[in-house]
Amino acid sequence: MKIALLSYSTRPRGGVVHTLALAEALAAAGEDVTVWSLGRGGDRGFFREVDxxxxxRIVPFPDGPREETVGARILRSIATLRAAFAPCAAAYDIVHAQDCISANAAGPxxxxxxxxxxxxxxELAACHERAIVEPxxxxxxxxxxxDELRAGWGLDPAVIPNGVAYERFASTEPAARAAWRARLGTYVLTVGGIEPRKGSLDLIEAYALLRAARPDVRLVIAGGETLFDYRDYRSRWEARAAALGIEPVVLGAVPESDLPPLVAAADAFAFPSLKEGFGLAAMEALAAGVPLxxxxxxxxxxxxGSAARFADTPEAFATALGHALTLDDPVRAALGRKLAARHTWTEAAARHLAFYRSVTGGSHRRVG
Incomplete structure (x- = not known):
């Protein structure tokens, strides 16, 4: 089966991580897979090596003028990817878009x-709506x-959970973990950058409360590659951190080889997102045995489920993080590792292939 997977970016976001891992698992199952993406800011490849x-296929997407709005950049992204992909679309049995930009660009x-x-x-609202109703x-x-798609649009989607690169996070080198510990000391980690959806403002409120009881603990924030402009939110976040008298460690995008030991060396992993579809970064933390x-x-x-602690306010987050840092909970840790180990990309690829065959009638001919 000839399969095209489309993504809007080459940089390390959850959907991009998903796209590459799924592509590699499909190829390992014997399928003919091509990943298409925009190459922003001169990117010629993905954030990591691909099997x-x-x-x-990286489609060049140069930076626009300084005054370009987010809406204009979205429309230019769609047009650029569509122009490159459309002449090739008929060659594929399955065209599978992983985000609203690539879904708008892909056609059927x-x-x-x-x-x-x-x-x-x-422009974003229209892009989001078309990417739901047109596929x-x-x-x-x-x-x-x-369930949200069923309730809001009357659709009946297949549910195929993410896989997790379990061994990559569960078997990190002791020396690499020790290097992060030497650099950062005792720390709570979050991955995903500073943005509204990630609940970043709530997290610094929680950290300020936690720090009152545990001044030795640092808050470390990794990741943050995004298409959107969150400078205003980042400014509010920085102002609030200064007002609270705290100085989180903001690492930004971390090299791919450094991420597993950074996660594994953490004393706890915080995931205060306001909206998620699965929580891949949090599942990677469970694979590493880190309290979540x-x-x-x-x-x-x-x-x-019972592999994590749950909190819905900064106060509750501070309390739960305090427990995660101080209470030895081998049962919960074992549950987390087992949960992460069950989510394999091999299984995800097999379920995707079964789904592809169901929507093509087993004919290996793209439906549209």
Whole structure:
């Protein structure tokens, strides 16, 4: 089966991590897979090496003028990817878009809805809506998101959870972990950058409360590559951190080889996201055996169950992080490792292939 997976970016965001891992697992199963993506800011490849069995097509996407709005950049992204992909689309049995930009660019396609957003920018709102209603088939990475699609749009998506690179996070080198400990000391880690959806303001409020009891603990923030402009939110976050008298360590995007030991060396992992579809970074923390505290959302209850601690306010987050740092809980840690180990990309790829065959009638001919 010839499969095209489309993504909006080459940089390390959850949907991009998902796209590459799925592509490699599909190729390992014997399928012919090509990943298409925009190459922003001169990017010529993805944030990590991709298995040689997967073809990669990077469509150049140069930076626009300084005055370009987010809406204008979205429209230019769609037009650029569409212009490159459209002449090749008929060559594929399955075209599978992983986000709203690539779904708008792809033409008839399968769409994975990782999570649902609520945009106020007109271009983004229209992009989001078209990317839900126009694809001919849908996949969600959790039942909770699938239920949102059923309730809001009357769709019946397949539910195929993410895989997890379990061994990569469970078997990190002691020396690499020790290097992060030497640099950072005792720390709570979050991955995903500083942005509204990640609950960053709530996290610094929680950290300020935690620090009153545990002044030795640092807050470390990794990641943050995004298409959107969160400078105003970042400014508010920085002002609030200064007012609280705290100085979180902001690492930004971390090299791919450094991420597993950074996660594994953490004393606790905080995941205060306001909206998620699965929580891949949090599942990677469980694979590393790190205590996990997440926002009390239905989707995260579904995915993590008793393997995580749940909190819904900064005060509750501070308390839960305090417990995670001080209470030895081998039963919960074992549950977390087992949960993460069950989510394999091999299984995810097999379920995707079964779904592809169901929507093509087993004919290996793209439906649209």
């Amino acid at each position: 040689d069995e997967v073809r990669v 396609c399968v769409r994975t809805v990782h999570h649902l957003d609520h945009f106020t920018t007109p 001919y088939a849908h996949v969600c990475v959790s039942r909770s998101v699938a 505290v997440v926002r009390d959302l239905p989707v995260l209850r579904e995915v993590f």
